[in-house]
Amino acid sequence: MGALEEAHLAAAACGCDDDDDEDLVVLGDGGGEEEAGDAMEAAVRELLVGLGEDDRREGLRRTPKRVAKAFRDGTRGYKQKVKDIVQGALFPEVGVDKRTGSAGGTGGQVVVRDIDLFSYCESCLLPFSIQCHVGYVPSGGRVVGLSKLSRVADVFAKRFQSPQRLANEVCSALHASIQPAGVAVSLQCWHIPLPENLKCKSSQGLIRTSHSSRSGVFEGENSSFWNDFVALLKLRGIGMEMDSHSAVLPWCPLRPNEVPLCNGHGKRMTTNGAISPKSGSSPSNMVSAVSSMLLSLGEDPLRKELLDSPQRYVQWLMRFRACSLDVKLNGFTLNGASVYERPDVGATDHRAIRSELHLPFCAQCEHHLLPFYGVVHIGYYGSGDGEAIDRSHFQALVHFYGCKLQVQERMTRQIAEAVYSVSHRGAIVVVEANHICMISRGIEKIRSSTATIAVLGHFLTDSSAKASFLQNIIDTADLEE
Template structure:
């Protein structure tokens, strides 16, 4: 009997990533009014799946085109929203104090809303990026605006294809025009997921960070006391924002470094000392055309200057996760034809024989939504009879092999555990900790959620103390107290 017949595989989710949505999506679809045409979006997603070597009819992918179309429509709903509809009726009189004695309330006192969590789609690569937004304004005319409206206005512009500096500018201008204050200040901290090969185990989040700001009215000027107050008020939250005006023309998207776009479907490959950069990935023209049709379906213009090359870059990202049939051997791991060797119940296990490889970084692509999930893998194993250890680079290659394809976390955890067991023969335990973009960039927006899965085989299954010893190793390595 194979490993799954005699071993125990469990998946313990802190927050379930994709399956959580299945029933909810079915209920939503009964009530949603589809505003954007899906006839272009869904066939385009099927074309992308075909280009990745996948079978769109297999379980797990059958509803992916519908889910991806819905996610993109939800993530760009800001195009159909107007700021005036949000602000209208939300201005309230607030007297404040006499101007001769100070400033407060509706007569010059600053109001700051901090830590507004947002997500937007990067216009350079169509991948979501996270935003922590801080908005301040100084009321004028004895009127203040409902605090929730500041967050809602910021979300209108975040729910469009964006780059960080333009987002800061648009939020600032819209608030200044709609509530007519003495001035507005906007500060953004944005994070973009890096290329999979650039993920580092020292940084679990692994995101590329950048800060941007925009201001108007009395916040402007090199020595504005109002800007200094704004900076100090967000610094009280541990956020140190330098007042740097980042140019929107400066690219922060890691995929832009792969090539210099000329027009959709074509591009000038990046070179290093005259040689073509190894990061350049060939992209089938039919897949690039499919992404262009998706942009059209969203109401965007693929020929817009900022979107030139975007379909190509998105396809290049997807091609990093194309289907692979090399499932027999990988760096000495035999991935099939193995069985479980159970340890007799009375035998004591020497915990010094347990080997661990912790914090192996990975980036995979969720097959339900075509959105990345990323994190770390912890592997424990009993070595084979000769007592030899497996090199960490082999484990990293194994994690990369199972991660760089369309995946779900539960399956990836099981596959890695089976591969490690086939090499160790004594026992294997695998814990995967991951953050799923589909949990935060879609309608439900479960911010700061994470998912943990665990698979247990062989001696780790028969000896609970061995499993506990390995889990304690993870706690010790991450510096957490029990």
């Protein structure tokens, strides 16, 4: 391997190991589900062929099985019932005399905050992350086991959803099943944006929206219980206000960019570089394949909220269509220079080190057909004439390697090799990414992130040069917020 053999490639599997699928929860009693799984796998193969990929190549060979398992696990809520969860979880709680206050089973509010969930957006069939907060006021001297609140929320999250309907369904189900004096539900949801709308930091550019639903004593503009609920959330720094941009942009970035008006009609927005989904028809065989996947999961593709969802999902996938790597790109080309030659050991001039940091990207994980996104940091030794490569060229390079079915480790290496083919003295690339496949599926590690690094040339032999570059990333992180 040479130089890259000594490069540090951290978090080698990015949560996408071939063997990690055994952790998934498989529901059902065999037969029918196995047939549905086979149908889904065939549909995924159809999608891969439509993307110009070879589903027999290493990296994609087990992708149909992984995608089918991920979708089945992520929509298992259709096969779960709230009454089965809550039954037997109501406990007597005397509390204090109502005349002296409210507590426990006699009317005191109970709030469970920061429940991390994920769901599938019914508009584009991509996962979105959720932070859920549930409050209720017990009645009849009974309280419910706290874990049941999060489990009920998870039942409805594990379905194709919109944020507001999710809040309404959780609220209604809890009110009907535990019969409290009232229920309050608050959600903060984050949707992956289109690749071209990602900002400098990996957490920016995400579409965030807040929604709530309430019943019983929480209803009404002057409800003291609702005011207490909001105050208890604020103790954790949780605000109920909707982000300014979420009020004017559609929740799903792949939906037509229309703003609803008071009379129920809509108008087309003129964008200023915000969300502007590409229009155009999708291959009919791919759309049909996605519709068959919905049927296999027990959904109705003709449900009005899902009518255009298969086409939007295919349009998303087509953004990562296979293309040849043997092209010239803004001056970068993988020429005949060897990237594995070890440079001469000796003093190097750190003043010649150039860097371009916090270059945003969005790629598609080839193991699960789910997006991963974040930032790329590039360091290299400039030429003797002091000319620096323009940032736009590096952004184009990152986009070129990111906009295809990928794995983070390979993308890191490819970018490093391309940079080194231009700057023969040394190149270092760090990629920081959030993987949607880490928040969905059985693993559900909501706040995890993955970092990879590839080191070539003088950065291999000069540890101080590498340390200087890494420190530069740390020093500029706050500036990019």
